[in-house]
Amino acid sequence: MNGLYADGLALARELAQRTRSAAGPEAGACDLLVCPPATLLRVVHDALVDSGIALGGQDCHPAPNGPFTGDISAEMLADAGCRFVIVGHSERRQGHGEADALIYEKVGAAFRAGLVPVVCVGETLAQHRAGEANAVVTAQLRASLPERCDGALVIAYEPIWAIGTGLTPSPDDIAAMHAAIRRHLPSETRILYGGSVNPTNAAAILRVTDVDGALVGGASLDAESFWAIARSCG
Numbered sequence: 001m002n003g004l005y006a007d008g009l010a011l012a013r014e015l016a017q018r019t020r021s022a023a024g025p026e027a028g029a030c031d032l033l034v035c036p037p038a039t040l041l042r043v044v045h046d047a048l049v050d051s052g053i054a055l056g057g058q059d060c061h062p063a064p065n066g067p068f069t070g071d072i073s074a075e076m077l078a079d080a081g082c083r084f085v086i087v088g089h090s091e092r093r094q095g096h097g098e099a100d101a102l103i104y105e106k107v108g109a110a111f112r113a114g115l116v117p118v119v120c121v122g123e124t125l126a127q128h129r130a131g132e133a134n135a136v137v138t139a140q141l142r143a144s145l146p147e148r149c150d151g152a153l154v155i156a157y158e159p160i161w162a163i164g165t166g167l168t169p170s171p172d173d174i175a176a177m178h179a180a181i182r183r184h185l186p187s188e189t190r191i192l193y194g195g196s197v198n199p200t201n202a203a204a205i206l207r208v209t210d211v212d213g214a215l216v217g218g219a220s221l222d223a224e225s226f227w228a229i230a231r232s233c234g
Contacts (some may be wrong), residue, residue: 033055060087175209197219
C-alpha cells in the first residue's frame with residue numbers, strides 16, 4: 001500500500017526507460033514484473049508499453065464478480081492489463097487471516113482469468129526456531145495448490161521473519177528450503193525468494209541453487225535499488 005499517482009507513474013516510467021535503454025549483458029538478463037496497488041494498474045500499464053516489464057496485481061477475490069465491496073477479481077486484473085497476480089502473501093495471511101483454503105480458491109480464480117498466480121508460502125519466526133519450517137511450507141503448498149494446475153505457476157518462498165527486518169536465511173538454508181519446495185512442483189515452475197532482498201544481497205541469493213528469482217519488497221519502491229537487483233541477475 002505505497003504510492004500515489006505521481007509516485008507510481010514516475011517509478012514505472014523510470015524502470016521502463018531503463019529496460020528500453022539496456023544493452024549488452026543487461027538486455028534480457030531477467031524477466032521483470034511489477035505489482036502496483038490497484039489504483040495505479042492502468043497508469044502503470046500504459047507507462048510500461050514496449051518495455052518488456054510485466055504487470056501484476058497484489059491480490060484477487062475468488063469470485064469473478066458479485067457483492068464483494070472493496071475487493072477486486074482476477075478478471076478485473078486481466079482487464080486492466082495484468083498477466084500475474086500475487087496470492088497468499090504473508091501480509092494477507094497474517095494481517096487478514098487468509099487460510100490455505102482461501103488461497104486455493106484464489107489460485108483457481110487466477111487460472112480462470114488466464115493469469116499466472118504467484119503463490120507465497122513461508123514460516124513465522126516461532127515456527128522457524130522450532131524447526132517446523134519445512135513442515136509448515138510443505139503443508140501450505142499442498143493445501144494452497146490444486147492437484148493439477150491449469151496454467152503457469154510461480155511460487156515465492158518468503159520466510160515471514162525475514163520480511164522487512166533486514167534478516168535473511170543463510171544461502172544453505174535458502175537452498176534447502178527451495179529444494180524441498182522443488183520436490184512438490186513441476187520442474188518448469190519458478191521458485192522465487194522473498195525476504196529483505198536488496199542490492200547488497202541479491203546477487204548472492206540469486207546464485208543459490210533452485211532460486212529462480214526474487215520477490216522484492218521495500219527495495220522495489222526505489223528505481224535505482226530495484227534496477228540494481230535486476231542487474232545482479234546477469
